[in-house]
Amino acid sequence: MERRSTYTAADCSATGLGCNIQGKVVVLSHDNPERQLYFCLCGNGAGANPSGSAVFLVSLRTGEFALKNRSEVIGILKPELLPDSAKLQLSQIRPVGALDLKNHEPKYSGYSFLPDGRYASGVWLCTEQEALDYVEMQKTYQHRIMLCDRDDFCVLELQDGKLIHPTEKEIEALQQNSQDGGMTMT
Structure with a gap:
């Protein structure tokens, strides 16, 4: 079953700059749930308490690469909430x-x-x-x-x-x- 509502911090296992998001599925602040889920590859903004703000991501909707700012990341999605379509893309x-x-x-x-x-x-x-x-x-x-x-x-x-x-x-x-x-x- 695919999600119809927007993901929030309540859907995340960790939020804030204190968490390492590299190698994790992250939620971006966006009003469309289909455009919120990404896999974090790397970037100077990916680590805990990052030294920079750039994060390199892959969209779990389209498979396209994206460069985003760490401030756009709400947090790490709880694994049980990842839709099947995103799992296949991942x-x-x-x-x-x-x-x-x-x-x-x-x-x-x-x-x-x-x-x-x-x-x-x-x-x-x-x-x-x-x-x-x-x-x-x-x-x-x-x-x-x-x-x-x-x-x-x-x-x-x-x-x-x-x-x-x-x-x-x-x-x-x-x-x-x-x-x-x-x-x-x-």
């Missing part, structure tokens, strides 16, 4: 500092799913760190997250913030095998 954002796809070969693709199974196309990720950063930026907002390798095999899956694949037992076995100097398939 799933398409690559992490800050991701390598340029024109010059680097992707190793992974990241997917985020809604509870009803809907998802948008995968996001290319070039390094293990980019893949982990994608999971980190999505896990607060998404029902299920999956990372796949170039052959489209699942290498990591989380649901409701809990690791599903690989299991803790599989991770322990992999760590033990790497300490023993080899790995065997069972």
Whole structure:
């Protein structure tokens, strides 16, 4: 269900200059709820008690980049209030500092799913760190997250913030095998 009324400070988990908004979904002061939700990428105004006022954002309605003033940010949206359409748009954002796809070969693709199974196309990720950063930026907002390798095999899956694949037992076995100097398939 999509929201029809304007977001306010009551819809935020944190407000004011004391909160770090980088890597969070933020609410802008605007009279149209469709134009209020953005994902904060970075900027000298993004940190807690910022040294500047510029924040670089991505619209969760259109996917377009925007440069705004920190004073336009009401606060960080409570994750449970993020509409499905915004979750799908958020799933398409690559992490800050991701390598340029024109010059680097992707190793992974990241997917985020809604509870009803809907998802948008995968996001290319070039390094293990980019893949982990994608999971980190999505896990607060998404029902299920999956990372796949170039052959489209699942290498990591989380649901409701809990690791599903690989299991803790599989991770322990992999760590033990790497300490023993080899790995065997069972």
